[in-house]
Amino acid sequence: MYQFNFHSPKNIDDAINIYNSCEDPKFLAGGMTLLASMKQRLIAPSDLIDLRAINNLSEIILNKNTIKIGALCSHYKIASNNIIASKINKMIKLASGIGDPAVRNMGTIGGSLANSDPAADWPAAILALKCNIITNNRSISSNEIFTNMFETCLDESEIITELDIEIPEFFNYVKFPNPASRYAIVGVAIAKYENKVSVAISGASHTPFIAKELSEALTLNFSNNIPLKTIPSDGLNQDIHATSEYRANLIDVLTKDALKAY
Amino acid sequence: MHEISIKITINGKTYEKNIKPNLLLIDFLRDEIGLTGSHIGCDTSQCGACMVLHNDSGIKACSILVAQLNDKKITTIEHLQKNDVLHPMQEAFRNNHGLQCGFCTPGMIISAISLVKENNNPNEEEIRKYLEGNLCRCTGYQNIVKSIEEGANKMRELGDI
Incomplete structure (x- = not known):
């Protein structure tokens, strides 16, 4: 170093x-x-x-229909928190699937978002959820923050202080992890609200993204009968772990898996 | 680059030192204060041989700067045994032959204690999942899992949870 x-x-x-x-x-x-x-x-x-x-950057507070998560909360803290367990239970599974226990003891949710790793787990989850990312000088909607691989819309000296997450009716995140790193080869996050469902994908592209057709189909009919192959494999990541076709197929498979918990 | 002064308590002993900011905890332990029980197996945060306890939680000493631990307390493998009596988790590894070459063992034992502090009655599946950040190239993990089961039981009996 x-x-x-x-x-x-x-x-x-x-x-x-x-x-x-x-x-x-x-x-x-x-x-x-x-x-x-x-x-x-x-x-x-x-x-x-x-x-x-x-x-004061590592508190988890329940408000009426939102949960505030301090940016410095470790993955372990989130995974062992009672508010999260009772209100967005599957977030426990997400947080306990990051890295290994030592990583979860140190790594933070704010750090994960600011780093904007396309294969990390929090970015897709936060993108699917109705969530505002609060910084030292503004509030950013989660669908605006991730701009590119390892890039966000944060200014250079801007610091994420907390996340303000609207509690969904249903949330799940399922990933096909790289067996060595536990990063997502593909991960699928689904958040269902009264009038809107969002499906967000990690690991498959240069940035987490919303699967638009899947989201629209699930908004109309929240069932396991999803339209298949809505994400073209062209342009998806391709590496020694998985081809782009394999990743495109995983999106359908994992979306169905994630819906099983409903 | 500027040296910084830090105060860190390791195994109950407080050290006040001027250090370079890029000094990793594992190098401080091994090279500066001679605690060579924590091992460097990979240097890429994967193997867990360097694990130490911070607030009863296992962290990897190769992945944290001493500078981040100002006024903090760390426990290493050297401080588990008390008055020449092994820690129950160490004793359990000995009883169950939970090691072969022994290189990963300090990290395994620290990780096992960290697990029991989080979950005082872990089942086999939970133990195996918790060891995902600790690599052993000898044992095939069977005896390590057996050791941790026995060590967890003993820690519970002794109220050390």
Whole structure:
């Protein structure tokens, strides 16, 4: 790992001021992707700004029909939280399927969203859910945040502080994990609200995306009788783990699997 | 780059040091304070041989900076035995031959304790799932699972949960 300066601000304003005064800084949450990338010398920030000393970013609060999840909540904290268990139960399964226990103890939901890994689990789930991503200066709808592979619409010095998730009638996330990394070769998130169903896909493309035809079909008729092959394999990811045709087929298979829990 | 001063408590002993910000916990443990019980098996966060306890939870010492642990407490494999008596999980690994070459064992034992602190009565399936971040190239895991079952029972009997 290359050298860098390290900062541990106590509040958001300090974190942003430090960011703006550095040459090529990065915010650090759990570090489960960032530190691994730095160890491999894929990136070399001049400064790391650790956000974990900032208070009040790791709470989970139930409001009337929404749940607020602090950006610094670890995957383990979410997986073992009673509010999540009673209101969006399948999120427990999602959170306990990320990486391994040590990764889940350190890695955070805010970090996962800001990193915008197309094969990560939270981005697809958050995209399917009606969710606002609250930052230090605005609220971003989840269908606007992911712009490209490892890219979001966040400004450089913008920090996610919490997620505000509308509790769905039904939610599920099913993935076909890479056996070594546990990242999704394909993952399917389904969120059903009174008047709208959204199906979001991870792992299959350069960014998580909404499966439009599947979402529309399920909005009209929420059943296992889904239209097949609505996502063309052209343009889907293709690598040593799976061809694009295989991934396109997995989308149908996993969507049906996810609906079985309804 | 600027050195930073940190205070970290390892196995009950507090260290105040100036360190380079890019110092990983595993290198601090092994090279700076001579605690070589935690091993480096892969350096890519996959094998779990470097696991240590932080607030009773297992974390990988190869994937965290000492700088992130200012004012925090860490327990390593060296601090599990008390007054020359093995920790019940260590004893269970010994009883069940839960190791062959022993390289992964410190991480396995730390991970097993982390599991029991989360779930004091894990079944076989839960134990196997929890070990997904710990690799063993010798045993085939059978005796490791048996060891953890016995260790969990003993920890429960002793109220160490």
